[in-house]
Amino acid sequence: MDVGYKNSDVSFSLRSAALIIKDNKLLVAKNDNYDCFYTLGGGVNLNEASTESVIRECREETGYDFEIDRLAFVQERFYTLENCRHHEVVFFYLMKNIAVDIKDGTTTDQQCEHLYWLPVDELEKTDLVPAFLKTALISIPRETVHIISYE
Numbered sequence: 001m002d003v004g005y006k007n008s009d010v011s012f013s014l015r016s017a018a019l020i021i022k023d024n025k026l027l028v029a030k031n032d033n034y035d036c037f038y039t040l041g042g043g044v045n046l047n048e049a050s051t052e053s054v055i056r057e058c059r060e061e062t063g064y065d066f067e068i069d070r071l072a073f074v075q076e077r078f079y080t081l082e083n084c085r086h087h088e089v090v091f092f093y094l095m096k097n098i099a100v101d102i103k104d105g106t107t108t109d110q111q112c113e114h115l116y117w118l119p120v121d122e123l124e125k126t127d128l129v130p131a132f133l134k135t136a137l138i139s140i141p142r143e144t145v146h147i148i149s150y151e
Contacts (some may be wrong), residue, residue, distance in 0.1 A: 002043030009083065011141030015090045016054035019072055019137065022097055025117040026126065026137060029061065032112040036127040039092070040108075040115075050091040058095065062106040062115065069094045071144045076132055079151040090130075094140065 004013035017039040020027040028037040040061045044053040051068055053057055056067040073092040103114065104113045123134040132147050 010085045012087045014044045016050040019094045036129045069096045071132045075147045
């Protein structure tokens with residue numbers, strides 16, 4: 001069970017996300033029913049560390065066992081979707097490069113979700129969520145950065 005809370009007009013979720021960069025391209029997912037791209041990852045389960053969660057989510061979505069390099073960003077994200085106010089706390093982990101053979105359009109563990117490699121230097125022109133990643137990945141800081149965003 002994911003750590004979180006939801007009622008008719010407000011929700012909270014704790015999430016972990018993977019920043020998988022290879023050949024200056026970011027691995028992202030896209031659901032066929034939505035326009036935006038997003039990082040791999042998902043909800044942290046009760047009694048599961050965010051580090052365990054991101055590794056589990058990567059395995060589920062790609063079939064590969066990734067390792068964590070380091071925590072790059074922590075984001076508190078506030079947004080409204082379908083008349084519901086959302087508050088997310090997301091741990092963004094930079095993952096170590098491993099030998100992967102993931103082609104654009106590969107299906108994840110979700111039937112209508114596919115993987116794509118997007119050039120980091122072209123992210124500003126892409127519908128990528130969360131928006132701060134469009135510029136933050138051009139030069140990833142050595143220290144963990146805390147971001148609060150209202151979208």
